[in-house]
Amino acid sequence: MSEQGFSTRAVHAGYEPDPQTGAVNVPIYASSTFAQDGVGGMRGGFEYARTGNPTRQPLEANLAALESGTFGRAFGSGMAATDCVLRSLLRPGDHLVIPDDAYGGTFRLIDKVFTQWGIEYTPVAVSDVDAVRAAIRPSTKLVWVETPTNPLLNIGDIAATAEVAHSAGAKLLVDNTFASPYLQQPLALGADIALHSTTKYIGGHSDVVGGALVTSDEDLDAKFAFLQNGAGAVPGPFDAFLTMRGIKTLALRMERHSDNAEKIVDLLSGHSAIGQVTYPGLESHPGHVVAAKQMRRFGGMISVRLKGGKQAALDFCARTQIFTLAESLGGVESLIEHPGAMTHASTAGSALEVPEDLVRLSVGIEDATDLLADIEQALG
Structure with missing residues (x-):
């Protein structure tokens, strides 16, 4: 076989x-x-x-x-x-x-x-x-x-x-x-x-x-x-x-994570509060061609930088209602975090320090319309 x-x-x-x-x-x-x-x-x-x-x-x-x-x-x-x-x-x-x-x-x-x-x-x-x-x-x-x-x-x-x-x-x-x-x-x-x-x-x-x-x-x-x-x-x-x-459900979940992430990227890419959207599925991403070659799809992780700097990033994290403020990623539920103060705090002052206006989204498998509405109101 x-x-x-x-x-x-x-x-x-x-x-x-x-x-x-x-x-x-x-x-x-x-x-x-x-x-x-x-x-x-x-x-x-x-x-x-x-x-x-x-x-x-x-x-x-x-x-x-x-x-x-x-x-x-x-x-x-x-x-x-x-x-x-x-x-x-x-x-x-x-x-x-x-x-x-x-x-x-x-x-x-x-x-x-x-x-x-x-x-x-x-x-x-x-x-x-x-x-x-x-x-x-x-x-x-x-x-x-x-x-x-x-x-x-x-x-x-x-x-x-x-x-x-x-x-x-x-x-x-x-x-x-x-x-x-x-x-x-x-x-x-x-x-x-x-x-x-x-x-x-x-x-x-x-x-x-x-x-x-x-x-x-x-x-x-x-x-x-x-x-x-x-x-x-x-x-x-x-x-x-x-x-x-x-x-057992990994393939199904990864497809839904990717579906939802693509919709959210479309919203964020045109939003006035967002300075930069980073997602390998965007043709503007420097690694898009390589990612398209070696990945089946582009996954459920999105990073954004807020035009208003660190405080705008913290406010965004505080205002979401469906996206839960928490470390980790990859679960069925959507999560939001501020890497500089959370998962990557240990890199402060080093060559690996992350931008203070950066927010990381782990997009879950909820209904995309609800996730989009949550982001809209949190950035509103």
């Missing part, structure tokens, strides 16, 4: 109905340990839930299938997955390249923790392949790309960046959180690792925190598996169950 379609994989990959009960959904195995048939005689390969759990295992297989990879590893958060990669691949004296508008949590971990252990980093515009090439040193072991980036929605050319990284002997990681596996397939474009905060679009319901790493490189997976078990930042069985439940 030829490879199944995305939605079929999302619903079925990694799990067959339970042979004893016929349960069509993955059971929640709330057990910390598993009986053995004699010393070393594990049933189904399970001995201790930090090492492996029968609810987490199908999730990991499903994540690998969604990213068209071979190996999937689930973590207790996106930052736990980030930490696993950094500790697996970097040693004192090593260097990595990161986006110059990286997610604030990624920047904070690298800048405040890993630099204390002798790791060096260079922020660079991921949209500029030549700049990435120039930033690479002999000690560079990892090129870290977000595309679209958080929160400025810049676009990196995954295939071109993979060639640059590999020619220098470095690995390429793509944080695919904003796009989701439905909209973008980094491994198929040459990336070595796809990373997700599964808290976001993959889970999709703002009710579970998690992270994931997917690769087709057996040696990389062995390193991730060692730290996943050794450090123990794993999701519990209920978290794994909720994430699996969310995945």
Whole structure:
């Protein structure tokens, strides 16, 4: 049989109905340990839930299938997955390249923790392949790309960046959180690792925190598996169950997120209070051509800059009624936030500091007419 379609994989990959009960959904195995048939005689390969759990295992297989990879590893958060990669691949004296508008949590971990252990980093515009090439040193072991980036929605050319990284002997990681596996397939474009905060679009319901790493490189997976078990930042069985439940509707949700976002972009682009709209689907976006090449659609994230500066941005955030003022993104509900004071506060005073007039929208799956009316009244 030829490879199944995305939605079929999302619903079925990694799990067959339970042979004893016929349960069509993955059971929640709330057990910390598993009986053995004699010393070393594990049933189904399970001995201790930090090492492996029968609810987490199908999730990991499903994540690998969604990213068209071979190996999937689930973590207790996106930052736990980030930490696993950094500790697996970097040693004192090593260097990595990161986006110059990286997610604030990624920047904070690298800048405040890993630099204390002798790791060096260079922020660079991921949209500029030549700049990435120039930033690479002999000690560079990892090129870290977000595309679209958080929160400025810049676009990196995954295939071109993979060639640059590999020619220098470095690995390429793509944080695919904003796009989701439905909209973008980094491994198929040459990336070595796809990373997700599964808290976001993959889970999709703002009710579970998690992270994931997917690769087709057996040696990389062995390193991730060692730290996943050794450090123990794993999701519990209920978290794994909720994430699996969310995945089943990922394709449907991403289509609706994209539909709604496009309508909102049309409104914002012509609004007198808005100075700039950033969305990869706009032909005026500098990365539009690359995004159109490597993404199925352009997603549900929009960034805008207000003509009235910081106070206008804060007022916009305060006045919405359907868009909830909250951190995070990718859930079924629409969210609004001020990155400079919220998700990216850690970048203040650094090369990664975000504009104070910037507002980030995570467009949900509500009725578009209601979302448009909410924005109109909030900007009114």
